[in-house]
Amino acid sequence: MKYLAFLAFVLTLSLGYSCDCKTIPNPLNEKVLAQGSHEFFLAEITKVEEKKEGKIKFMEYSVKVIKKYNLKNYVETLTFRTKMDKCMSEFTIGEQYLISTTQDKEKNRWTDQCHFKREFKNAKRYLDFLDTKYKS
Numbered sequence: 244m245k246y247l248a249f250l251a252f253v254l255t256l257s258l259g260y261s262c263d264c265k266t267i268p269n270p271l272n273e274k275v276l277a278q279g280s281h282e283f284f285l286a287e288i289t290k291v292e293e294k295k296e297g298k299i300k301f302m303e304y305s306v307k308v309i310k311k312y313n314l315k316n317y318v319e320t321l322t323f324r325t326k327m328d329k330c331m332s333e334f335t336i337g338e339q340y341l342i343s344t345t346q347d348k349e350k351n352r353w354t355d356q357c358h359f360k361r362e363f364k365n366a367k368r369y370l371d372f373l374d375t376k377y378k379s
Contacts, residue, residue, distance in 0.1 A: 262330035264357035271343075271359045271369050276313070276376060281343045282352070283373060285310040285363070288334045289320070293327070300327040304334055306342075310370075312377045315346070323352035330355040339363035341370060 275281060286306035294303050301324045311317045323344045325332045332355050334340060343359035344352040354360065361369055 262356045271372065275359070279313075280345055281358070282314045282345070283312040283341065283343055283359070284308050284314045285312070285339065285341050285366075285370065286321075287339045288336050291334070291336060294324075301325060302327060302331065302333075309339065312373045316350075321352065323354055325354050330357060332356050332358065332360055334360075341366040341373075 271283070276283075286308050288304055289307055290305035292303045292305075294301055303322050303324050305320065305322050307320055308314065308318070323342070340363060341359070341361045342354060344354045345358070346352055359369075
């Protein structure tokens, strides 16, 4: 009986915390770049704030852009958001990441677990791939 209860608990957790990534592609490849909807950039996280607009809770990250790749409306610093839900993507202040974001109608940048994200130390092959596609 304990085994069955444990199995049910694990199944509930896996269903409750899974993120549906069918609409947002996450390997980084030619197909993703051809879509043009994702911005890719290398950045260092400088600040994080918990915020709320209406019913939506999110974390807002401020970053220093190190390399822009296909970043639209390029600036040296920018902010992006991730909703505080099952698909939330987390970042650490002071760390560098290769990040993928999309923009909403209000030009806010968003990311989540389905978007492409790699810590700098694990991103070399992806950085090399992007370096061949974008000269910055």
